[in-house]
Amino acid sequence: MKSDFKRIIEKWIPQNTKVLDLGCGDGDLLEHLKDSKNVNGFGIEIDISKANECLRRNIPVMQCDIDQGIKEFDDLDFDITIMANSIQCLKNPNLALQNILNISNKCIVTLPNFAHWSCRLDLLLGKMPITKNLPVPWYETKNIHLCTIKDFEELCYKLDLSVIEKLYLNHNFKESPLTKLLPNLFAAEGVYLIERK
Amino acid sequence: MIVETKKILIDSKLECASGEALESFELMTDFYGELNEKKDNAVLVCHAFSGSHHAAGKRDSNIGWWDEFIGPDKTIDTNRFFVISVNNLGSCFGSSGPLSNNKNGERFNNDFPQLEVIDWVESQKMLADKLGIKKWHLVIGGSLGGMQSLQWAVSYPKMVKKVGILAAAAKTSSQNIALNEVEREVIRKDGNFHDGKYLEFNKSPVKGLKAARMLGHITYLSAKNMDQRFGRKLQNTDSKIAEDVDFEIENYLQYKGGKFAELFDANSYILLTKVMDKFDIAQGYDDSLETALENITAEVLVVSFASDWMFPASNGKEICLASIKANKKCSYIELEGEHGHDSFLYPNEDYQNAVKNFIESK
Numbered sequence: 301m302k303s304d305f306k307r308i309i310e311k312w313i314p315q316n317t318k319v320l321d322l323g324c325g326d327g328d329l330l331e332h333l334k335d336s337k338n339v340n341g342f343g344i345e346i347d348i349s350k351a352n353e354c355l356r357r358n359i360p361v362m363q364c365d366i367d368q369g370i371k372e373f374d375d376l377d378f379d380i381t382i383m384a385n386s387i388q389c390l391k392n393p394n395l396a397l398q399n400i401l402n403i404s405n406k407c408i409v410t411l412p413n414f415a416h417w418s419c420r421l422d423l424l425l426g427k428m429p430i431t432k433n434l435p436v437p438w439y440e441t442k443n444i445h446l447c448t449i450k451d452f453e454e455l456c457y458k459l460d461l462s463v464i465e466k467l468y469l470n471h472n473f474k475e476s477p478l479t480k481l482l483p484n485l486f487a488a489e490g491v492y493l494i495e496r497k
Numbered sequence: 498m499i500v501e502t503k504k505i506l507i508d509s510k511l512e513c514a515s516g517e518a519l520e521s522f523e524l525m526t527d528f529y530g531e532l533n534e535k536k537d538n539a540v541l542v543c544h545a546f547s548g549s550h551h552a553a554g555k556r557d558s559n560i561g562w563w564d565e566f567i568g569p570d571k572t573i574d575t576n577r578f579f580v581i582s583v584n585n586l587g588s589c590f591g592s593s594g595p596l597s598n599n600k601n602g603e604r605f606n607n608d609f610p611q612l613e614v615i616d617w618v619e620s621q622k623m624l625a626d627k628l629g630i631k632k633w634h635l636v637i638g639g640s641l642g643g644m645q646s647l648q649w650a651v652s653y654p655k656m657v658k659k660v661g662i663l664a665a666a667a668k669t670s671s672q673n674i675a676l677n678e679v680e681r682e683v684i685r686k687d688g689n690f691h692d693g694k695y696l697e698f699n700k701s702p703v704k705g706l707k708a709a710r711m712l713g714h715i716t717y718l719s720a721k722n723m724d725q726r727f728g729r730k731l732q733n734t735d736s737k738i739a740e741d742v743d744f745e746i747e748n749y750l751q752y753k754g755g756k757f758a759e760l761f762d763a764n765s766y767i768l769l770t771k772v773m774d775k776f777d778i779a780q781g782y783d784d785s786l787e788t789a790l791e792n793i794t795a796e797v798l799v800v801s802f803a804s805d806w807m808f809p810a811s812n813g814k815e816i817c818l819a820s821i822k823a824n825k826k827c828s829y830i831e832l833e834g835e836h837g838h839d840s841f842l843y844p845n846e847d848y849q850n851a852v853k854n855f856i857e858s859k
Binding site for chain 2: 318340342348349351352353354355356357358360361362363364372373375376377
C-alpha cells in the first residue's frame, strides 16, 4: 500500500484501538498502525500467500472470504474497521456495510471512483476502463460492484450512515483543487470515515 | 540433528481429573535438537490419538509421523528449536498405560485410571519442570494433539508463548463420540477381549481392534481423497489379503487395520478414545468458549482443513472467533487439505509456510 495512503488512514485511527482490516493483504497497513498507533490489529484475507505474509509479520489474520466472514462476526467488537479498496469486491456491499457497523463503531472505506474522467473516456470510446487504480481487464477483475463517488454517498444516505470525514484523491493520493471542485469527475479515489447516525 | 529417546520416570504423584491418581509414571520421550542456554527454544509437539513420541527420523524402517516438519531447516527447524515429543500417558508405546504395572506389580490392563486431556498436560508440566523448561516457545499438535495444545495454553498460560492447533476442535461432537463408541463396542465384543483382561489369558482382541481401526481410518480420510486414490478399482487377485475382498479400498482398509492391530493395545484404544470424547475446553467455564480462552496469553494459530469431516473447519474457526472476542492474538488458516482429517500430517507448501511463519515471527 502506498505510504501516502497509509498516512491518510493513520490520521483517522486513534491510539490503542482495536482495528479490523477487511482485505488486509500482506498486513502492511496493520503493521504500520501497530508501530505508529499501537493498535490491536486484526486482518481478514482470502489469499493464503498474503495471509502467510501476515503471519510472518506477526499480524493476526483470519484467512477467509470477507463475504463469508462478516456473517460470522456478528458478536465481535472492534473500534474501527478498515475496508481499503475491498468494498467493490463484495457480493453484497450494502449488507456488508451495515454488518460492519454492527461490529465496529466506525468504518473507513476507500474505493476507486468509476466516474473518474479517465473511466468515462474509456467508456465513451466503448471500452471497459483500465486505469491506474483499476488496472485489471474486465474478465479478470475481482471488482464486481464498482461504483462512483456519487453512488457511494447516496448509499450511505440511504442506509442512514453519516460520513464524518471524506477525502477526494487523485491518482497520486493527493487532494487537488480539481478533485475538490468536481470530485466525481476528477477524484480517482474516495476515502470515507463513516459511522451510524 | 541430535536425536535422543528416553523413558523418563516422574517420581511424583499425578492427581487425575477423575479423582484417581498415579503414584509415579514414566513418559517415553523423543528429543530433537538442543536446548539452548536460556532454555527458551523448547517446542512441545503433541501427537494425535494413536500416535507416539516418534515424530521424526527413521527408526526400524518406521518414519516419524511428522518427519517432514521436524528437522534441520524444516518447518520446525531443529537448528533453532529443541523439540520434545512425548508418548501420552495411557498409550502403548512406552509411557505408563494399560500395559504397565501398578504399584503392586500387577499389570493395569483395563484398570489404568481413565485420563483426560488435562492429565496429559499435567504429566507434561511435571516433565517440563524436571527438564528445567519454564516456558515453551511453542506447543503444537494435530487432532487430539491440537486439543492438548489448546489445553496447555489454557491451563498454563505463562508457560506457552505460542500455540498451534491443527485439525482440532474445542470439543468433540456427538458424531465423534458416536463413532468412537462403535469402535469401542467392536473391540469389547471380540471374544478375546475378556473384559479387558485379555493379556492374563494370553489373548488379544486383534479382530475387534482391526475392525475398530478400519472404521476410524475412514473418518480420517475424505470422500474425495478416497475416490481419487481408490475409486472403484478392483483389487488384483494375487495381492488380496482377505478372500472376500473385491475393491482396492477394502483391501487397503484390511491391510491398514491388520497392521495397526499388531501394534496397538486394545485397552489403550478404548482409554484414548474416551479421552477424546471427554474433551471440552469450555467445561468448567459456564460452557463458554470465550471465557475458557480468557486466560490465554499465548499467540494462537488455528489451522483447519476443508476436507476434514472429523473436526470440520467450522470447529477451528469457532476457536479463532472466540479468541478474538476474548481479545487474544489469534490467526486462522483454512486449507483445502487433500487428505481429509489426516491432512495435518502431510507436507504442503502453504500449510508449512503458515506454521513456519507463525513459529518464527517475532
